[in-house]
Amino acid sequence: MNLNRSNLSMNRKKSIVKEFDRDFDNYSDFILFNNINNLGLILQKDPSEIKEGLNIDISLPVDPSPYDTFVTKLDGVIKLKTLKLYNELFTMNKVDSRSQLIEDLKVLLLYVDGLQFMQYSYPFFGAGNLPEYPAAKDSYIPDDEYFVLGDNRYNSLDSRMGESYFTYPLVEDSSLLAESIFVNWEPHTINSKYIRGRVRFIVTPFSRLKAFF
Structure with a gap:
């Protein structure tokens, strides 16, 4: 069965947001779902253009490092999940394809990028x-x-x-x-x-x- 965002009910979307939002109180209060088709392209845009074009709130640090880019909460969630996966790879040299971490990543990628995959x-x-x-x-x-x-x-x-x-x-x-x-x-x-x-x-x-x- 091919999956895409249209297969997800509103209740399921809300549960995804709640699940991935839980540990990110220190990030700007920002969750965007129907407008994101490609997170990579979104993050390459100027923050002011995104705020004006999509009417969303992005908080920038007062003195950002030259190596930093602005980070939305959703991007932060992806990075946290990715780091957990990397940690498993370092410690076990493998990832169980049935693990909840993998399932979370699948759902998140599906949710953010609108991927169709088997x-x-x-x-x-x-x-x-x-x-x-x-x-x-x-x-x-x-x-x-x-x-x-x-x-x-x-x-x-x-x-x-x-x-x-x-x-x-x-x-x-x-x-x-x-x-x-x-x-x-x-x-x-x-x-x-x-x-x-x-x-x-x-x-x-x-x-x-x-x-x-």
Whole structure:
């Protein structure tokens, strides 16, 4: 049976809102349901445009971080549920397709994006420091290669990092959505021909003004 938002009764919609709203008292008081077709597109819009166009209330922080975007309560719910799923993946390396968490995610995605589906796979991406550098080697960085370090953002991969990609089927015995795994744990270096120039100065912020020679 294909499911979509039109299959949900008003009572069921209200129960979904109540369930996912329960733990979000610290977020702005905002729940929107018939107007959202694609949450990703909604979140990319300017908050003032959304407030004017959809007549909804979005609260913005007084001094937002340059890495932050405004977060609606509904988006916060998705992130919380996603973090719970990630925690299960970290601790158990698997997710039971019959678990209530998966069912909650299915209902929420259906409710927000108006998805039609019979089965759905959930991607998981993880990156971690290399456990150790290659053993018994005095030098493993070749000539004209550079070992680079990132700025420690959660989505930053540098020469220390490998990467892995997992897809877990949410419907058991699904050949279409079978588990796939990609792993790369080799150190990464950059050849000098790809380096365009050198950093000579830090100009801003002024508290970190510095010259490199």
